[in-house]
Amino acid sequence: MTQEENDHKTPQHLRELFRDFEAEPPRQSWNMIRTRLAQDIQDDKAPSTLSHMLGWFRPVNRLYPALTIVGLILIALFIWLGINPSHHIKGNAFVGEDKLDRGTAYLFRVQDKITPFDSVRFWQQKELDSTGYFAFQKVPSGNYLLRIHVHPLSPYFFQYKHGYYRDQLHWNNATLIHTDHLQESYPVRVPKISLK
């Protein structure tokens, strides 16, 4: 028999003696317990303002980490949009007095503020509709060159090939579009090719 088993055996009758041991608690005990329970209910119902606010940040379920990430992404997006507001550049392309029926509008971003430009980067292109209309959405702030190409299948192709805003054949004569001072519309008249 081990020492521990022996120890358990020795006070066997003590355990039996106390097995059904009962005693009457003081009368006020229940009142105190009841008061505590009532307080707990009140605390549950009416949390303090501070604990209520802390509750907003408490992990309520397993979605909490995912929601936090989504929230942070949204916050970052709002900040980014605030720093980089987007703009819309739209207009119509003309050949003489007519609207260009087929063609493409190109937008180039220009880093330089003075000509000659040496940091021109292609940004986006849009097909013209049958009325010569084009629109670039969500354009970041900056300076842009707008170029119109006449489609090879257009009846105007052999007279008009391309042109820049405003009505220029060469980019170094083109007018820059500044997103800080955008116009309602940017009409581009494609210059006629001179055969001289």
Next chain:
Amino acid sequence: MDAEKELIARCLQGDLLAQEELYERYKRRMYGICLRYAGNALEAQDILQEGFVRAFQQLKQFRFQGPLEAWLRRIFINTAITLAKRENKFNNKVELTSNLQVGNDGSDIFSSLNLQEILQLIQKLPTGYRTVFNLFVMEGYKHKEIGKKLKISENTSKSQLSAAKRRLRAQLTENGNDTRRERS
């Protein structure tokens, strides 16, 4: 059993009368446990109050896999341990002695005493000794289990039990001398 289930269900709905009924049903048994783990009646009342509050708060976790009384006993024992831990009373280590018998000759020193006298002796023990003594002797836990429960080593549990028994024996001898002195 069904009546008890119904009573528990009413308690869970926040029915104060049902809670009082449950309290009335178990208060005497639970207070008996509290008195064993406490140093005096006031401490016992604290454990009783805290134990019942916890029991009502945790009642929804009762799975009906055993008697409610056994579940309540565990709550009260754990409450007593938690309250004692708050006062950091389990760190007083005692040197381990090889003699873990209750008396020098291995006989049971309590055989001549009644329940109230034994209870008074137990209550006079320091909290650490008393808790280990209760868990080992009264509840039948093993030293390893006590160590886990109180976050002490197995050897510390053994030494606390040994020290508790020596202290009890010393108290008994002292009481015997006092009685003889009174008689003479």
